[in-house]
Amino acid sequence: MSMKINETRKYYESMTAQDLCQCDNCQNFYRRISEAYPEVAAFLSGLGVDIEKPHEAWAIEIEPDKLMYPDVQYVVMGSKSDFKETEVSGVKIYLADSYPPTDVDEEHFVIESGPYYLKNEAR
Numbered sequence: 112m113s114m115k116i117n118e119t120r121k122y123y124e125s126m127t128a129q130d131l132c133q134c135d136n137c138q139n140f141y142r143r144i145s146e147a148y149p150e151v152a153a154f155l156s157g158l159g160v161d162i163e164k165p166h167e168a169w170a171i172e173i174e175p176d177k178l179m180y181p182d183v184q185y186v187v188m189g190s191k192s193d194f195k196e197t198e199v200s201g202v203k204i205y206l207a208d209s210y211p212p213t214d215v216d217e218e219h220f221v222i223e224s225g226p227y228y229l230k231n232e233a234r
């Protein structure tokens with residue numbers, strides 16, 4: 112088993128709100144994603160990933176009250192050799208080519224997922 116699900120789970124459990132981006136679009140993502148995409152949340156949870164704690168996310172406003180998050184990134188512990196691209200509820204999940212530094216010393220890789228469409232009623 113080269114994906115380390117328990118290590119991944121521990122990584123997400125140890126993350127606090129301080130470790131996450133505080134911008135409005137990201138906060139909107141943390142608040143709404145689990146309810147809007149329960150099947151994707153369950154799939155990522157099977158890898159040990161907490162969908163509410165992305166490594167990197169950004170959004171495009173496609174309607175005044177609707178945001179699209181094209182490619183939300185997550186850290187996964189272990190080797191990417193066992194990871195297979197997939198699609199869940201219209202959301203593609205695949206290996207990321209490039210991403211911001213992770214500050215993780217152990218072997219890990221980064222996956223990308225999207226697009227996600229979420230309401231944005233914060234303003």
Ligand SMILES: [Zn+2]
Binds near residue numbers: 138
């Ligand atoms: Zn942000």
